[in-house]
Amino acid sequence: MSIPASNSTSASEQAYLTVKELIVTGELPGGELVSEGDIAGRMDVSRTPVREAFLRLQVEGWMRLYPKRGALVVPIAPGxxxxxxxxxxxxxxxxxxxxxxxxxxxxxxxxxxxxxxxxxxxxxxxxxxxxxxxxxxxxxxxxxxxxxxxxxxxxxxxxxxxxxxxxxxxxxxxxxxxxxxxxxxxxxxxxxxxxxxxxxxxxxxxxxxxxxxxxxxxxx
Structure with missing residues (x-):
């Protein structure tokens, strides 16, 4: 999975869409800890757009960031x-x-x-x-x-x-x-x-x- 990284904006948007789709489809299950490096390597991009995507996903409630550890995929909440x-x-x-x-x-x-x-x-x-x-x-x-x-x-x-x-x-x-x-x-x-x-x-x-x-x- 590689994306064109001609500018940070398009790369960040693609990283956001890709990671969100992985969460929505269950490929990244709730409770899993994911690193920027893992996603960057998977997408063949630098860590910067992935970091921006993680921040956006945290704001939307899909991820919870832990400095120096990674991002936790938020499980489906009880109820x-x-x-x-x-x-x-x-x-x-x-x-x-x-x-x-x-x-x-x-x-x-x-x-x-x-x-x-x-x-x-x-x-x-x-x-x-x-x-x-x-x-x-x-x-x-x-x-x-x-x-x-x-x-x-x-x-x-x-x-x-x-x-x-x-x-x-x-x-x-x-x-x-x-x-x-x-x-x-x-x-x-x-x-x-x-x-x-x-x-x-x-x-x-x-x-x-x-x-x-x-x-x-x-x-x-």
Whole structure:
């Protein structure tokens, strides 16, 4: 993994994006101590852009820096999964409630969801956990975006990377659930097509709880 280092700004941005992706996909697991030298060697860049990336990631809460020791990848905090699931449930259900009242928006959303589902199915056998977690996040983001509320859309965007990290963590724990997730997504699409908001609310809650290893009622 090498990047062009024509200037410190582009190298710093690439280091930031690279390290964040490694954290989100679980390649750098929570609790691991990482050195600037390790990442610089992996990316074939100097330590300066990596240091800048680590500082930025610390501000965002992804890393915790320890002078002369390295950077600790911050684990998923206790209760974080429950809180994210709760927030997602509220936003997705509200979006579906809006979408089903607009036939055009519902038709366009269903076309986008089915295209995404085809992509997910193509990843079942040959895709990586990182690729599937991205497709999974995109599926749910399509639902929120179709609701047409820019404030909810922006809020949901802020959850995307933490959602991806949780999903990647779950897939590492149980790779066999990818097919079940695709089946759940197909069910959610069918419920949107039927205009069944209450059914969607129940199904998406079960889906998120199951994927992230939460008990029923995990949504607070």
């Amino acid at each position: 974080e999964a429950e809180h994210i699931v709760s927030a997602r449930w509220i936003v997705e259900t509200a979006s579906v409630r809006t979408v089903v009242r607009d036939e055009r928006a519902r038709t366009e959303l269903l076309a986008d969801l089915r295209s995404n589902l085809e992509h997910q199915r193509s990843l079942v056998e040959t895709g990586t956990a990182a690729e599937f977690s991205a497709a999974d996040a995109d599926f749910h983001r399509l639902i929120v975006r179709a609701g047409g509320n820019p404030l909810l859309d922006e809020f949901y965007t802020g959850l995307r990377e933490r959602q991806r990290r949780m999903t990647a963590h779950s897939l590492i724990r149980d790779p066999g659930q990818i097919s079940r997730i695709v089946d759940d997504h197909a069910e959610l699409s069918d419920l949107i097509e039927a205009g069944d908001v209450d059914g969607f609310a129940d199904a998406v809650e079960r889906h998120m709880n199951r994927v992230h290893g939460l008990t029923e009622g995990g949504r607070k």
